[in-house]
Amino acid sequence: MLQKLCIETIAVENRQLKNIRYHEDRLNKTRKALWGASEAWNLSELIVIPDTVSDALHKCRLAYGREIDNIRWEAYAFRTIRTIQKVHQDEVDYAYKYDQRPQLNALFADRGKADEILIIKQGMVTDSYYGNVAFKKDEKWYTPDTYLLPGTQRAFLLDSGIIEEARIAEEDIRKYSHIRLFNAMVGWKNAVELGVETILG
Structure with a gap:
């Protein structure tokens, strides 16, 4: 094996x-x-x-x-993301960055016509398929403390004071104006930023 x-x-x-x-x-x-x-x-x-x-x-x-x-x-080629589909999975676990990730692949396959997913676990916002997320409110950016994977870009942005941790439940999404998606390859300057109305489901 x-x-x-x-x-x-x-x-x-x-x-x-x-x-x-x-x-x-x-x-x-x-x-x-x-x-x-x-x-x-x-x-x-x-x-x-x-x-x-x-x-x-x-x-x-x-x-x-x-x-x-x-x-x-x-x-590296940047992806085009215009819409995000919420998907729900209460048992998803991705604490370590495994080479194979069948759970996330299955969730991504359920995105319908959307370009990306936002994973909701036990009512809490976690991550997208390709990276971590942050939400904008009153000119500040907040990243969920219920993340799945401790991203390296996420750690850098927290240490730099660009984002802050917050507890963000699914019903809290409407309290924010924008969502931003980032990962090790997509730094803050190049991160996709969309209005929360592009989050479907």
Whole structure:
């Protein structure tokens, strides 16, 4: 039986690994929790950017278990998101960034004609399929404290004071004006921002 792998998806721009400290922190915590690994990895030393990677935005996808399994590189293309479908699943669990995520894939398949999903778990707002979310109210941005995955971009934005944590129930969505979707590849400046009226269901 093949071991279950986890991944880190790291943005590379101008041939520089972005937010690498946050990726190292999550990866090392995951390796300790899932595999009992005590030694900390320094990703800046372990990852060698190949000559084929240009200055444009690229995705470095590192798959690992107790050891590194593989590293893949690809140019990154931003998605077009116009509508978001709410989906409900009270048992969904994605505390670790697993390589395979059948639960999330099944939820994403239920999006109908929408471009993205907003996952509601036990009445609380969590994440989208591709990343974390934040909601705007009175010129401030709030991210749910009931997230599924502790995203590296989310951690960076919290540390930077750009977003704050808040408890956001499904019925609270209407109290906000906008939603923003972000992840390791999509920083705050490039994050999709939509009015909450684009959230269906």
